[in-house]
Amino acid sequence: MMFGDWLDIGPVTQIEAGTARTLPVQGGEEIAVFHTMRGEFFALVNACPHRKGPLSQGIVHGDVVTCPLHNWTISLRSGNALGSDEGCVPSIPLKVDAGRIYLKRSAVVAPRAGPAGTGARAA
Amino acid sequence: MNAPMSIKGRSSPARGRERLVVIGNGMAGCRAVEEILARAPDRYDITIFGAEPRVNYNRIMLSPVLAGEKRFEEIVINPQEWYDDNAITLVWGDRVDYIDREHKSVVARSGRVEPYDRLLIATGSDPFIIPVPGHDLDGVVTFRDLDDVDRMLAAAETGGDAVVIGGGLLGLEAAHGLSLRGMKVTVVHLMPTLMERQLDEAAGWLLRKELEGRGQTILTGANTKHIHGVDGRVVGIELEDGTRVKADIVVMAAGIRPATGLAKAAGLDVERGILVDDHMVTSDPAILAVGECVQHRGLCYGLVAPLWDMCRSLADFATDAPTGYSGSVTSTKLKVSGIxxxxxxxxxxxxxxxxxxxxxxxxxxxxxxxxxxxxxxxxxxxxxxxxxxxxxxxxxxxxxxxxxxxxxxxxxxxxxxxxxxDPSAAVAALSDDAEICGCNGVSKGTVVKCIEGGAHSLDAVRAGCKASASCGSCTGLVESLLSVTLGGDVESGPKAMCKCTSFTHGDVRRQIVEKGLREIPQVMQELHWSTPDGCASCRPALNYYLLCAWPGEYVDDQKSRFVNERMHANIQKDGTYSVVPRMWGGITNPRELRAIADVVEKYDAPMVKVTGGQRLDIFGIRKEDLPAVWADLNAAGMVSGHAYGKSLRTVKTCVGSEWCRFGTQDSTGLGVQIERMTWGSWMPHKFKIAVSGCPRNCAEATIKDFGVVCVDSGYELHVGGNGGIKVRATDLLCKVESEREALDHCAAFIQLYREEAYYLERTAPWIERVGLDHVKERLFSDPDTVAQLAARFRFSQTFMQDDPWARRAAGERSDLHSHIATVRPVAAEMEKA
CATH class of the missing domain: 3.30.390.30 (FAD/NAD-linked reductase, C-terminal dimerisation domain)
Incomplete structure (x- = not known):
């Protein structure tokens, strides 16, 4: 178990590029961790701002995910709905180091509407 | 390695000079010294420690040395004379072990103590060795210095197989060199795209194709699990997925790490690199640091350009004329000849x-x-x-x-x-004989004449003079010519597939077949996609078109599938799924019903409902439980009902002649046969079939995509019906006399629809678009066509009729059904799920 500001959630290889996987938080909102085709990683709360659709199940293209329920497109970088739709899903700061993915511990403990998180590029 | 030795420069140092000690005889260390000498040649008495037993050379040119394009002598930056002429003491082959900040001196491995007034750390970076079992075997090398190159060249002398771990800049240059030296090279890259830090998916794909064309094997998304050896010598590697690759040499090129050990041991502030300010001063004012070992404003650099900038600022500071370094914007070129x-x-x-x-x-x-x-x-x-x-x-x-x-x-x-x-102005300014379309050799004058002759849309121009009809790269120019020539009277053509391309679905389908395009990135490149990796509209469409065009050959891209087709179940508004097992022709039995009932109870499904397609839908299943649910249903002999797919859904039947007093034919039997033939096929959109045993049509066959209505004398075949938002009754396609003919016509019609309709176009709008006459003409103008289409359909089905549930139940793609882990929020602790 690793302590400090960052929570180690495992190796980058556990998420295929172009897909996402989920991380339930007991008593909190489930987190979706995305791996884009270009090798970047992002984490958002796994609920579309529209009708709470599971974003982890959407198609990932560029740095955007299309929600599986009603095709809203959400920026993985900021959590903002794109196009004519309005809304924002909280994003969780994430970094990649030595082939492992880390989430900002404080943001995992209290998933909340905070400032936009940052993308991290795999080493 | 040579014995430690030092070479004293010709002139002895004058008293009163400050003593500058440099740790690192590489590009950064020497460049910094050069810059200082250029500003104040007599200010410092300089000693340089180098771990390698040779003079200063251009490390980034090691690739051409490996490739045989340059000799070592050609990449030396500063020969021995330079050290001599500038009275620099070069201590080579003697590593600095310790920095004694209290006494301002460095201690080398040989015991040599060198006092300093100013110390410069330029230790560069170390190759990152992936700590997999076998990484210390003989024959596992890095690609960092000339000794590494020598080791690779020695291995290449006998030919054989080389594995390069890491598809970044360094790894690809190593692979290129080894390949030119006659080795059979496999590049193993963790990420899906080569050089993903520098390239996007599209460029990475082009690079990959080029390298594969040169005989290299490129494995992406490949994680090395084990390096195997015999008698302490490497023989091959094994990937996480079990793939084994033979290797006589393994080159680790998985990245570099700033070499900060000395600085850290000396108590300097170190994060990823040695922390420096804008003047390259570390947390100790007497110690400077430069190059790949430093971290400046949060950034570590692994390229050569920033190093020059850093050295200038360092020298300005060290000669009392500080300017300050504010970071670098970097660019990369791959040094592989011909690319x-x-x-x-x-x-x-x-x-x-x-x-x-x-x-x-x-x-x-x-x-x-x-x-x-x-x-x-x-x-x-x-x-x-x-x-x-x-x-x-x-x-x-x-x-x-x-x-x-x-x-x-x-x-x-x-x-x-x-x-x-302004592109319009640019086009207007072109002369009449300027070539617009390179593929078909069409000049501007010809295009304008064609437009003036009545071609008022892009498609009309393409049809009229062939401009932009081939590769499409001049589409923008033709559109500009249209607007310049016609003003606002341009007719918009058929709608483009999506915002990523100007081609229509029809264009894309046609070109995939004509050009033999076989992968999504290839289609995007050849057809000039305007986005790097498409969007949620075009990816599923391309995946389908390729699947349809190259049965058995194209590998389905799960990332380009909508959630339902990826999860083989229907997502519901709360994120759970519904599961519909197949019931052939709507017939079931106690065993199946019991299995369904058991599943409903075992997984606490809140609802089970009879569907319009004569089967049972189990609601509220969590994605984690899907494989277990499927295993239970499989055990009772049931397979996926594909209620989630752009594919054959159900074949609805009435009881027919076996029970019904009006029945004319065995409609249930035929329905089951049709469903056995068609299940599992991917289509442009969902596809529903029904078979009614008499014209009373209890199975509602005339609002299905393909409907059979049995009559005394045979079978009426109906197509293009739809009971959805816009109800459309079927058109009568033809009448046949035997079950065999009914089956063949069904297969042929489906295949025509599969090959000609656009993605997400149901049969009803497809037939409205192309006309029933077109469908009849395609099917019946040649007596062999029905048989040919049916044969193509049956061939494609040999690859499709494989129950996806059974594979998932057996553990395939378990990552899609499991969480990464679970977090307990109180302490933000994590458990492996």
């Missing part, structure tokens, strides 16, 4: 970023510029890098490009042409 590749800045896009993409398939060119607020923030060029430096310069100067952005992608020559910056 032009340029990358600079941040091309990952983001909020407020716009992409300008130009693809020229015939010349293998891909260019992408990323703009933010009309300023370049990143560039990727493949195939034509002539304008790389110009873009890089615009990016560094953060020039506002709003005036020339329209023509920017065409390069400096085009964009700087003053009035030509």
């Amino acid at each position: 032009d590749l340029f990358s600079a800045g941040d091309f990952s896009g983001g909020e407020g970023c716009e992409d300008i993409v130009l693809r020229d398939a015939s010349r293998g060119i891909y260019k992408r510029i990323v703009l933010k607020d009309d300023r370049i923030v990143g560039t990727v060029l493949y195939g034509d890098t002539a304008d790389g430096n110009w873009y890089f310069d615009l990016m560094r100067r953060q020039e506002d490009l709003s005036d020339i952005r329209e023509g920017l992608i065409f390069g400096q020559a085009f964009a700087s042409g003053g009035a030509l910056a």
Whole structure:
């Protein structure tokens, strides 16, 4: 178990590029961790701002995910709905180091509407 | 390695000079010394420690040495005379073990103590060795210095197999060199895209194809699990998925780490690199650091350009004329002969970023510029890098490009042409004999004449004079000509497939077959996609078109599937799934019903419902439980009902002649046969079939995509019905006399629909678009066509009729059904799920 500001959630290889996987938080909102085709990683709360659709199940293209329920497109970088739709899903700061993915511990403990998180590029 | 030794320069140091000790005889250390000497030749008494037993050379030119394009002598930067002439003491082959900050001296391994007034750490970086079992075997090498190159060359002498771990800049250069030296090279890369830090998916794909064409094997998304050896010597590697690759040599090129050990042990502030300020001063004012070992304003650099900037600032400071380094914008070129590749800045896009993409398939060119607020923030060029430096310069100067952005992608020559910056003006200014379409050799005059002759749309021009009808790269020019010639009277043609392309679905389907395009990135490149990896509209469509065009050959891309087809169940509004097992022809039995009842109870399904397609739908199943549910249903002999797919859904039947007093034929029997033949096939959209035993039509066959209505004399075949938003009754296609004919016609019609309809186009709108006469003509004008289409359908089905549930139940793609882990929020602890 690793302590400090960052929570180690495992190796980058556990998420295929172009897909996402989920991380339930007991008593909190489930987190979706995305791996884009270009090798970047992002984490958002796994609920579309529209009708709470599971974003982890959407198609990932560029740095955007299309929600599986009603095709809203959400920026993985900021959590903002794109196009004519309005809304924002909280994003969780994430970094990649030595082939492992880390989430900002404080943001995992209290998933909340905070400032936009940052993308991290795999080493 | 040679014995430690030092060479004293000719002139002895004068008293009163400050003593400068440099740890590191590499590019950064020596460049810093050069810069200092250029400013104040007599200020310092200089000693350089180098771990390698040789003079200072250009490390980035090791690739050409490996490739046999250069000799070591040609890449030496500073020969022995330089050290002599400048009275520099070079201590080579003696590693500095310890920095004694209290006494301001360094202690080398040999015991030599060298006092300093100023110390410069330029230890560079170390190759990152992936700590897999076997990493210490003989024959596992890194690619960092000349000794590594010698080791690789020795291995290459006997030929054999080489594995390069890491598909970044360094790894690919190593692979190229070894390949030229006659080895059979496999590159193993963790990420899906080669050089993913420098390239986007599209450029990475082009690079991959080029390297594969040169005989290298490229494995992406490949994680090395084990390096195998015999008698302490490497024989091969094993990947996480079990793949084994033979290897006589393994090159670790998985990245570099700043070499900070000395600094850390000396108590200097170190994060990823040694922390320095804008003057390259560490947390100890007497100690400077420069190069790949430092971290400046949060960044560590692994390229050579920033190093020159750092050394200038360092020398300014060390000679009392401080200027300050404010970071570098970097660019990359791959040093592989014959491959032009340029990358600079941040091309990952983001909020407020716009992409300008130009693809020229015939010349293998891909260019992408990323703009933010009309300023370049990143560039990727493949195939034509002539304008790389110009873009890089615009990016560094953060020039506002709003005036020339329209023509920017065409390069400096085009964009700087003053009035030509507006594409319409540029086109208007072209002479009549200027070539517009290179593929078909069509001049501007010909296109204009064609437009004036009545071709008022892009399609009409394509049909009229062939301009833009082949590769499509001149589509923009033709459109400009249309608007210049006609003003506002341009007719918009058929709708483009999506915002990523100007081609229609029809164009794309046709070209996939004509050009033999076999992968999604290849289609995007050849057809000039304007986005790097498509969107949620085009990816599933391309996946289907390829699946349809190349049965058994094309590997389905799960990332391009909508959630339902990826999860083989129907997502519901709360994120759970519903599960519909197949019931052939709507017939079931106690065993199946019991299994369904058991599943409903075992997984606490809140609802089970009879569907319109004569089967049972189990609601509220969590994605984690799906494989177990499927295993239970499989055990009772049931397979996926594909209620979630753009595919054959159900074949609805009435009881027919077996029970019904009006029945004319065995409609249930025929329905089951049809379902056995058609289940599992992927189609442009969902596809429903029904078989009614008499014209009373209890199975509602006349609102299905394919409906059979049995009559005394045979079978009426109906097509193109729909009971959805817009109800459409079927058209009668034909009447046949036997079950066999009914089956063949069904297969032929489905295959025609599969090959000709657009993705997400049901049979009803398809038939409205092309006309029933077209369908009849395609099926019946030649007596062999029905048999040929049916044969193609049956061939494709040999690859499709494989129950996806059974594979998932057996553990395939368990990652899609499991969480990464679970977090307990109180202490933010994590458990492996």
